[in-house]
Amino acid sequence: xxxxxxxxxxxxxxxxxxxxxxxxxxxxxxxxxxxxxxxxxxxxxxxxxxxxxxxxxxxxxxxxxxxxxxxxxxxxxxxxxxxxxxxxxxxxxxxxxxxxxxxxxxxxxxxxxxxxxxxxxxxxxxxxxxxxxxxxxxxxxxxxxxxxxxxxxxxxxxxxxxxxxxxxxxxxxxxxxxxxxxxxxxxxxxxxxxxxxxxxxxxxxxxxxxxxxxxxxxxxxxxxxxxxxxxxxxxxxxxxxxxxxxxxxxxxxxxxxxxxxxxxxxxxxxxxxxxxxxxxxxxxxxxxxxxxxxxxxxxxxxxxxxxxxxxxxxxxxxxxxxxxxxxxxxxxxxxxxxxxxxxxxxxxxxxxxxxxxxxxxxxxxxxxxxxxxxxxxxxxxxxxxxxxxxxxxxxxxxxxxxxxxxxxxxxxxxxxxxxxxxxxxxxxxxxxxxxxxxxxxxxxxxxxxxxxxxxxxxxxxxxxxxxx
RNA sequence: GGCGCGGUAGCCAAGUGGUAAGGCACGGGUCUGCAAAACCUGUAUUCACCGGUUCGAAUCCGGUCCGCGCCUCCA
Numbered sequence: 001x002x003x004x005x006x007x008x009x010x011x012x013x014x015x016x017x018x019x020x021x022x023x024x025x026x027x028x029x030x031x032x033x034x035x036x037x038x039x040x041x042x043x044x045x046x047x048x049x050x051x052x053x054x055x056x057x058x059x060x061x062x063x064x065x066x067x068x069x070x071x072x073x074x075x076x077x078x079x080x081x082x083x084x085x086x087x088x089x090x091x092x093x094x095x096x097x098x099x100x101x102x103x104x105x106x107x108x109x110x111x112x113x114x115x116x117x118x119x120x121x122x123x124x125x126x127x128x129x130x131x132x133x134x135x136x137x138x139x140x141x142x143x144x145x146x147x148x149x150x151x152x153x154x155x156x157x158x159x160x161x162x163x164x165x166x167x168x169x170x171x172x173x174x175x176x177x178x179x180x181x182x183x184x185x186x187x188x189x190x191x192x193x194x195x196x197x198x199x200x201x202x203x204x205x206x207x208x209x210x211x212x213x214x215x216x217x218x219x220x221x222x223x224x225x226x227x228x229x230x231x232x233x234x235x236x237x238x239x240x241x242x243x244x245x246x247x248x249x250x251x252x253x254x255x256x257x258x259x260x261x262x263x264x265x266x267x268x269x270x271x272x273x274x275x276x277x278x279x280x281x282x283x284x285x286x287x288x289x290x291x292x293x294x295x296x297x298x299x300x301x302x303x304x305x306x307x308x309x310x311x312x313x314x315x316x317x318x319x320x321x322x323x324x325x326x327x328x329x330x331x332x333x334x335x336x337x338x339x340x341x342x343x344x345x346x347x348x349x350x351x352x353x354x355x356x357x358x359x360x361x362x363x364x365x366x367x368x369x370x371x372x373x374x375x376x377x378x379x380x381x382x383x384x385x386x387x388x389x390x391x392x393x394x395x396x397x398x399x400x401x402x403x404x405x406x407x408x409x410x411x412x413x414x415x416x417x418x419x420x421x422x423x424x425x426x427x428x429x430x431x432x433x434x435x436x437x438x439x440x441x442x443x444x445x446x447x448x449x450x451x452x453x454x455x456x457x458x459x460x461x462x463x464x465x466x467x468x
Numbered sequence: 469g470g471c472g473c474g475g476u477a478g479c480c481a482a483g484u485g486g487u488a489a490g491g492c493a494c495g496g497g498u499c500u501g502c503a504a505a506a507c508c509u510g511u512a513u514u515c516a517c518c519g520g521u522u523c524g525a526a527u528c529c530g531g532u533c534c535g536c537g538c539c540u541c542c543a
């Protein structure tokens with residue numbers, strides 16, 4: 001089986017996804033800030049990371065997947081106070097909501113999901129190491145900053161030279177605490193307590209305060225994966241400054257290389273525009289369900305484009321995804337019927353879907369993989385309909401199909417979408433008219449249901465409702 | 469200005485030197501009270517534009533036009 005590979009932002013080349021320790025592929029993904037519902041853009045990143053993990057595991061490699069929860073930062077602190085809730089109460093609510101969404105999207109649960117606020121002591125220890133080695137300094141107000149000039153290779157990930165960073169740092173509202181910095185490009189490791197933080201402060205050797213944003217990922221990834229691990233991922237926007245800063249902090253503290261491979265996924269656009277609150281296009285999973293689509297359709301959309309290119313999310317693309325998925329479900333259903341009680345060899349091969357795995361293994365080429373999947377499905381459908389497929393083979397192919405679906409994270413059971421009561425009543429009336437052979441009345445009712453956005457599908461002994 | 473990603477059928481999208489995958493949508497057919505679903509089948513002489521290299525280019529080289537992202541806390 002082909003060894004999977006991935007494009008590495010640091011070396012700008014394809015790198016094999018093989019574990020450095022020869023056993024477990026250890027990787028870290030920057031997780032959500034739990035201050036509101038995650039939107040489709042966040043999910044693009046998490047779904048792509050999920051497929052990456054599934055491909056590595058599909059290659060027979062064990063993984064250790066760590067994804068943090070950012071539950072202490074400017075936004076969580078501000079919003080919790082606005083709502084008059086404790087930070088804990090506030091972030092717990094949104095974390096639960098995030099987990100519910102992840103489940104609906106069939107995202108594998110990370111092996112460790114560390115909370116930033118629960119790891120403040122290890123962050124403090126790391127800051128102390130950096131100060132001791134001359135890479136950080138405490139300012140008069142009790143904040144601690146990283147001394148960027150002390151780390152020679154700063155900028156190696158984002159391709160920025162130190163000079164450009166400082167000269168480009170203009171037009172962004174400088175806050176008061178920046179006057180305490182030796183250099184404008186130095187960033188905060190520890191932020192001294194401010195009145196607007198309310199009760200959210202933790203003791204440290206430099207006084208009460210809270211960790212800077214970048215610190216949690218360095219401290220927690222090293223704690224759970226070791227000083228050097230296999231891969232670190234996130235959205236492209238995190239390349240600079242977040243991941244650049246993580247490298248600077250971690251490598252300065254340990255003296256060892258941090259992550260071996262850097263994996264970044266491109267952003268999601270919505271209807272051709274950047275997502276933003278002001279445009280009102282920060283869609284959530286609930287928005288998608290309200291429009292009658294299930295979570296799997298969103299997953300399909302996310303893998304229909306290459307992860308390194310911006311993907312344009314549209315309602316049309318969601319509809320297309322839902323239809324494509326329906327076809328796969330139908331194929332699975334047909335195989336099941338043909339297989340009956342027959343059992344084929346449940347070997348661990350990909351069978352007719354080997355090419356699908358190969359496409360995914362080569363830099364996670366999901367669109368190519370989908371093309372190969374449907375090509376194989378089409379061939380098998382033809383054989384199935386010309387009685388050229390024995391039940392034993394159908395059974396075996398079905399098992400192989402399911403293994404292949406697992407690579408994408410697709411579940412073939414559709415999430416039922418309940419039609420409104422009014423629609424269901426009309427549909428029932430049409431069924432009654434039909435069985436009474438009053439076809440004029442039946443057609444009239446079908447048209448009404450259609451106007452309300454639903455299509456009636458008749459089966460032998462009943463009907464079902466699907467979105468138009 | 470710097471760094472990065474792109475411009476392939478109505479829409480989405482693969483293909484990085486050998487003569488355009490695949491999905492959705494659409495047309496035709498089988499089936500069906502109708503319809504839907506399902507299956508079969510058809511649909512780009514052409515890959516933003518202009519030159520060049522080559523027996524051969526969507527793919528390589530030079531130039532032009534256009535879109536998008538990042539450049540200090542946004543996945």
